[in-house]
Amino acid sequence: MNDVHYPYVVSLLHFDTDPIVDQRSLGWAKQGPVNLTTINALFGSSxxxxxxxxxxxxxxxxxxxxxxxxxxxxxxxxxxxxxxxxGLFFNGDPGSNNSRYQLEANSDGSVGLYIQQGGGTGSVVALSPPGALQIGQWNHVAVCRNGQQYTLWINGQPSGSGLYSVIVSADNNFYLGLTRSAGTQWYFDGLVDEFRLTKGIERYKTAFTPATEPFPNQRPPYEISIAQTFGRSVELACYTIYGNLDNVDDTPAAACRVHLLAEDRLTYKSSTMTDALGQFHFFAPDFGVKKYSVICYDKTGLNRAVIGNDVTAELV
Incomplete structure (x- = not known):
């Protein structure tokens, strides 16, 4: 299973190893006697x-x-x-009245997203109907933010939304299984599995079926489409490597950075950006090297795909 948005995932916890490991290499620390269990676990252990x-x-x-x-x-x-x-999650300092985001399950089974700026009273931004969260059953809970719009999703269904326009200054502390209200810390009695934080992507916009297996640790293979082959240019009287990209996964062809590597596929030679039509040219590469590799990066700048290996520059 793959996740096309995996490059945007900043934290992913499977809870399948102890100590708990973040697949994106962030550090987490147990507060109190937290343990993993296979009893009633969702996937392996929870x-x-x-x-x-x-x-x-x-x-x-x-x-x-x-x-x-x-x-x-x-x-x-x-x-x-x-x-x-x-408390389901809390982003802020639980020992003070500083700004925070907090997601809470209430005693009637409703779930609420609360936001507080400074030491004032928190605002209920999104609240689900009572009974949305089922005791003794696994529930998928998600919060999506897009600008001032916040949407709460429970088991794949939109379950509350609201607007909040104040710029919040919550800090780096992120708690799972804890919230705070009126100076009291409130915990969550139960199991947690498959925590994921994705930034830059509003994953859910319409009703969906929650995952039935652990969240993926990888993105799909790149889908590369090249409109014409590398080789001879009738316009340029020099050694030239050129090509025309249709697209690179979800990145428009005009937004791609293309790199030229030597035959060993490691030694950097040159780079360029595709033009508005997705075209690129490398002019007068090293005449002593007969074959090259060409790679390009998607819009994150982190993930690359090989366009062509053993590409030959031709004299025209």
Whole structure:
């Protein structure tokens, strides 16, 4: 299984190893006697939480405030909802009245997204109907932000939305299984699995079926389309390598950076950007090298795809 948005994932927890490992290499620390269990687990093993048990990540990448588009999601299986507030996640400092984002399950089974700026009263931005979260069952819960719009999704269905225009300055502390209200910390009694934070992507816009297997750790193979072959240019009286990209995955051809490598596919020779038509040229490459590799990068600048190997520059 692949995830086309995997380059935008900043944190991914499977809870299948102890110590808990983030697939994107962020650090997380247990707060209290947190353990993994296979009993009633979703996939393999799941994280078991309760009173005085939470998981803390501290990284600039986990801070929600600076980014205008993101998706936070996780699977939860409540043992009970006996507290008036049951913390699912909390981004902020729980020991103060600083700004924060907090997602809570209420005793009536509703789920609410609360945002607070500074020491004022928090605002209920999105609230699901009562009974949306089922005790003793696995539930997929997601929050999507796109600018001032926040949408809550439960088990693939839109379950509440709202607008919040204030610029929030929450810090880097990100807790799973904890929230805070009126100076009291509230925990989550139950299991958690498959936590994922994606920035730059609003993953859910219409009803969907939640994942039935662990979230993928990789993106799909690149889909490369080349409108014409490399080789002879009738316009240029020199050694030339040229080509025309149709597209590179979800990146428009005109937005691609193309690199020229030597035959060993490691030694950098040159780079260029495709033009408005997706065309590129490398003029007068090293005459001593007869074959090259050509690669390009998608719009993230992180993921590359090989366009052609053993490409020959021709004299025209």
């Amino acid at each position: 994280m078991s939480l309760g009173t005085n048990k939470s998981l803390l990540g501290n990284s600039v990448y986990l801070a929600l405030a600076p980014d205008s588009i993101w998706t936070v999601e996780l699977f939860v299986r409540p043992n009970s909802l006996s507290f008036s507030k049951n």
